Amino acid sequence: MSAGSSRPSEDQFLCSICLDVFTNPVTTSCGHNFCKNCINQHWDVNPRRCPMCETSFNAKPQLQVNTLLSEMVAQFRREAQQEASSSSSEQQAAKPGEVPCDVCTGTKLKALKSCLVCLTSYCQTHLEPHLTASRLKRHQLMEPVENLEEMLCAKHDKPLELFCRTDQTCVCSLCSVLDHKTHEFVPLREEYEGKKAELGKTEAGIQQMIQKRRLKIEELKESVKISKDAADRETAEGVQVFTSLVKSVQRGLDQLVEEIQAKQKATEKQGEAFITNLEQEISELIKRSSEMKQLSSPVAHLHFLQSFSSLKAAPASKDWTEVQVCPPSFEGMAVKAVAQLEEKLWNEMKKLFESNRIQKYAVDVTLDPDTAHPHIILSDDGKQAKHQSVKRKLPDNPERFSECPSVLGKQSFSSGRFYFEVQVQGKTDWTLGVVKDSINRKGKITLSPRFGFWTLCLTNKTEYKANAGPPVSLRLQSLPEKVGVFVDYKQGLVSFYNAETLIYSFTGCHFTDKLRPYFSPHPNNSGINSAPLIISPVHLCLMNRLSAD
CATH class of the missing domain: 3.30.40.10 (Zinc/RING finger domain, C3HC4 (zinc finger))
Incomplete structure (x- = not known):
């Protein structure tokens, strides 16, 4: 009022x-x-x-x-x-779905609050006593709700203003005295606030779940996009590879036809030479036969005798009885050519696909100076590491190797596949591979998968070993000038390559930690092993190999 x-x-x-x-x-x-x-x-x-x-x-x-x-x-x-x-013209009439004022007659205005004591919903005008009258101010107001009668105790017709935590139900003041004497009670608002806070946490959890699922959708979309990009790349590579294969097969066919035609031409040339000689001899014999016929005609005795002595001797001729043209054998040439082509294509394709498979996962690796042993010198671009006899004065941070002359790559990997290449030309000793980011870097270290090392090494210039614990000695057909390191984190695979040829693979590895590239140029051995290890850029150059043959 x-x-x-x-x-x-x-x-x-x-x-x-x-x-x-x-x-x-x-x-x-x-x-x-x-x-x-x-x-x-x-x-x-x-x-x-x-x-x-x-x-x-x-x-x-x-x-x-x-x-x-x-x-x-x-x-x-x-x-x-x-x-x-x-004053109703200044207030809004209740719309469908909105709580109307219980006091208004005629046009029901929109309720602003509901009173839990009065069990009545009020518009702005009829709410005024609850905002001004001292006794009504003590009433509990809430956001407007319908069916306030449901907030009355069905047994005692009193407002449900308490919450029984024992029975988890709303009760009135009489219920707390008569039916729930020994139970635990709290005011309805207190329980409401607590449940509301709990609901807020639940809602926050749901929103977090929604956000996670939205992120998952984006992740799946990105996976689909990555798959499409990979499919496009593979399609392009496939077209290029098969185009090269077709060209290589055409070259094999052309070479086969050329060889067959060369054999045939040689045979024809030989036969033509024999025929020419035979035709010359036939011409000579015909001429002599004609001369002999002329002599047989009636002539003077003196002339016959004079001519006979020059015709009596048989003309010089070759015995052609054993002479013959032997047709060359063409049998099996096509089969042999196909077999050779098949073997060549198979070898080349093995190298091609294996190399391209791993090289397309090439990553840019640089050396981490914070991990470098004091005897290891790094180039300014972070791509080369070599050993020097003079020990540098460096802070002994937890990342740095203290005894083993080693250094790690800056980059770490905890999923997917990656590949990098290291030039080892001119070195007599070295160790390469990948390690767990959490490996021990102080004191002596043991190069073994058990301790987080998957490495390959060269010692004494020709002794190659995979440090598999115990080490596995390797015999290589050719000494590598460049070593490629390929890792498939999910499959637990670490492979080492000499150009396109597999040197050794660690299989069945169980990776849970981040992996980092590992390099050890080993001591320089009075200059004998002074060449640096060099991280080389990866060139995808094998695709044109077949076309270049």
């Missing part, structure tokens, strides 16, 4: 039990007024005692309706409704 109103104050018409405007006001014999329902409920608990003055009655008094007060209350309600109606 506004301060300037001429109608009586609402405080004059409030029941001292429910603290609301009287409903069916009655008067006790001691002169106090109450709602009829309120005093009857009170006497159910405290019989024959006035809640205001504590006057006791020998028998339950007969309550009489206070007619004057009833009329005054009715007048007050009418004036309040008229005032509410006059």
Whole structure:
């Protein structure tokens, strides 16, 4: 009610039990007024005692309706409704789904609050007494809700203002005394706040789950994109490879046809030479035969005898009985050519695919100076490491190797595949590979997978070993000038290559830690082993190999 109103104050018409405007006001014999329902409920608990003055009655008094007060209350309600109606144009009518004011008549305005004590929802105008009247201020207000009657105790018709933690249910004040005497209670608002906080945590957890799933969606989308990119690359490589294969097969066919035609031409040339010689001899023999026929005709005896001596000797001729043209054998040439081509293609494709498979996972590795042993010198670009006799003065941080002349790569890897190459040309001793990021770097170290090392080494210029614990001696057909290191983290694989040829593989490894490239140029041995280890750029140059043959 506004301060300037001429109608009586609402405080004059409030029941001292429910603290609301009287409903069916009655008067006790001691002169106090109450709602009829309120005093009857009170006497159910405290019989024959006035809640205001504590006057006791020998028998339950007969309550009489206070007619004057009833009329005054009715007048007050009418004036309040008229005032509410006059201000309704300034407030919003309740829309479908919104809680309407329970007091408004005619157009129901949107409720701003619901009272848990009055079990009534109020618009702005009808809420005013709860904001100004001292006794109503103690009422518990909440966001407007419908069906406030559900907040009454079905047994005692009292507001459900307590929460029984023992039975996990809402109870009224009488329930706490009669039915739940030994139970644990808290005010409804306290339990509400606690449950609301718990719900907030649950909601936060759900939001976190939603965020994780959204991130998972993005991860899956990225995986699909990576797969598509990989498919496009493989398709392009496949087209290039098969184009090279077709060209190589065509070259093999051309070479086969050329060899067959060369053999045939040689045979034809030989036959033509024999035929020419035979035709020359035939021509000579025909000429002689003609001469002999002329001599056989009647001629003078003197002329015959003179000519006969020159014709008597047989002309010089070759015995052609054993002479023949032997056709070359073409049988099996095609099969042999195909077999040779197949072997060549197989060897080349093995090298091609193996090399391309690993080289496309090439990574850019640089050396980490914070891990370098004091005897190890690094180049400015972080790509070379060599041993020097003079020990440098460096801070002994936890990352640095203290006894073994080694250095790690800056980059670490905990998933996927990666590949790098190291030039070892000119060195007599070295060790390369990958290690756990958490390896011990102080004192003596044992190069073994058991201690987090997967390495290959050269000692005494020709002795190659895989440090598998115990070491495995290796016999190489050719000494590598460059060593490639390939790691498949998920498959637990570490492989070492000499160009395209596999040197050794650690298989069945179980990686849980980050992996880092490992390099040890070994002592320089008075200059004999002074060449540096050099991290080389990886060139994908094998794709044109078949085309270049």
